[in-house]
Amino acid sequence: MSDVPLLAVENLSVSYPLKRGLFGGALTLAAVRDVSFTIERGRTFGLVGESGSGKSSIGRAILGLTPSSGGRVVFDGTDVSAFGERLPLSFRREVQVIFQDPLSSLNPRQTVGTTIGQAIHRHHDVSHQQCQREIATVLDSVGLAAYQAERYPYELSGGQRQRVAIARALAVRPRLIICDEPVSALDVSTQSQVINLLIDLQHAFGLSYLFIAHNLDVVRHISHSIGVLYLGRLVEAGPADTVYSAPAHPYTQMLLASTLVADPRAQAVRSQARRRQPRSEPPSPLSPPPGCPFNTRCAWAADVCRTQMPTFEAAASQDRHAACHRIDAVASSPRLGGEKVARSAG
Ligand SMILES: Nc1ncnc2c1ncn2[C@@H]1O[C@H](COP(=O)(O)OP(=O)(O)OP(=O)(O)O)[C@@H](O)[C@H]1O
Numbered sequence: 001m002s003d004v005p006l007l008a009v010e011n012l013s014v015s016y017p018l019k020r021g022l023f024g025g026a027l028t029l030a031a032v033r034d035v036s037f038t039i040e041r042g043r044t045f046g047l048v049g050e051s052g053s054g055k056s057s058i059g060r061a062i063l064g065l066t067p068s069s070g071g072r073v074v075f076d077g078t079d080v081s082a083f084g085e086r087l088p089l090s091f092r093r094e095v096q097v098i099f100q101d102p103l104s105s106l107n108p109r110q111t112v113g114t115t116i117g118q119a120i121h122r123h124h125d126v127s128h129q130q131c132q133r134e135i136a137t138v139l140d141s142v143g144l145a146a147y148q149a150e151r152y153p154y155e156l157s158g159g160q161r162q163r164v165a166i167a168r169a170l171a172v173r174p175r176l177i178i179c180d181e182p183v184s185a186l187d188v189s190t191q192s193q194v195i196n197l198l199i200d201l202q203h204a205f206g207l208s209y210l211f212i213a214h215n216l217d218v219v220r221h222i223s224h225s226i227g228v229l230y231l232g233r234l235v236e237a238g239p240a241d242t243v244y245s246a247p248a249h250p251y252t253q254m255l256l257a258s259t260l261v262a263d264p265r266a267q268a269v270r271s272q273a274r275r276r277q278p279r280s281e282p283p284s285p286l287s288p289p290p291g292c293p294f295n296t297r298c299a300w301a302a303d304v305c306r307t308q309m310p311t312f313e314a315a316a317s318q319d320r321h322a323a324c325h326r327i328d329a330v331a332s333s334p335r336l337g338g339e340k341v342a343r344s345a346g
């Protein structure tokens with residue numbers, strides 16, 4: 001069984017029915033379209049894209065919290081999408097989630113210990129004493145002291161609260177954790193502490209992660225492979241280092257150019273790339289443009305991009321894929337080319 005990936009998302013689509021339009025027609029928002037990727041055991045798949053690109057919808061569809069409108073979610077060889085809302089208890093234990101804002105995902109009226117204890121009791125038949133021991137152990141695993149079990153969420157810092165959310169997920173002994181922007185609300189130094197903690201826990205417990213973020217810099221260190229989402233579609237996917245150091249798709253380049261880095265030389269390269277990008281907002285997912293969905297913002301867009309949807313094809317190497325008609329023109333241009341040199345020298 002171990003040659004099947006822990007999670008396979010196959011041609012997943014998610015649509016939301018909206019209120020009827022002005023003239024009575026039903027409106028459907030296609031939030032995720034035909035998305036496929038796999039997550040291997042003990043590995044991390046980083047999913048990036050702008051706000052509204054469909055990242056959380058994918059996470060929720062995997063967890064069975066949002067119905068999919070097409071495709072399959074296969075966990076450890078079993079098609080769990082076939083279960084609908086009646087997901088097996090084993091899946092509910094083995095796949096846990098951590099959200100961006102622990103203040104709203106933790107019950108403010110419960111101590112840390114009660115919250116973690118409830119999660120343990122939901123999935124494991126343990127005595128009170130055993131549960132208390134497990135709470136102390138799991139708090140220690142996330143770098144919190146046993147006495148913090150008595151604390152309420154408002155008594156903790158943002159980073160400590162996120163450690164509690166990680167402890168709650170970890171306490172039920174999952175195999176996959178969906179991390180939906182777990183560090184976006186934290187300051188930069190706390191972000192790297194929490195990311196390093198997640199990496200340590202992955203090594204200690206053989207965990208797999210789906211790690212969702214807006215920003216490529218955030219996912220790069222934790223991810224083994226990365227997928228880039230635009231208007232509900234994957235536009236690029238491949239090994240993390242390759243996608244980051246030599247982005248193939250113009251949208252991936254735009255995402256990289258739009259974030260700040262500490263290294264002044266790398267920042268200069270990004271700023272230069274940013275000045276070459278047309279400035280605009282993403283189109284509405286209710287009315288994506290014909291052809292390539294990125295054509296309205298792309299510096300390389302040609303006639304074919306405005307009429308034909310590009311296919312998701314192997315680009316440059318077999319393990320990397322991108323959906324772009326102009327992939328060769330983009331590859332031969334100097335965009336962000338100095339990035340890797342600047343980073344390794346800095
Ligand atoms: N329950 C819902 N009903 C209707 N539309 C929804 C619903 N949830 C999400 N959407 C829409 O689906 C699209 C994708 O939303 P989603 O939350 O998956 O994006 P996201 O990439 O997670 O964004 P963010 O980075 O802001 O969290 C958006 O256009 C959003 O407005």
Ligand SMILES: [Mg+2]
Pocket residue numbers: 055056057180
């Ligand atoms: Mg989201």
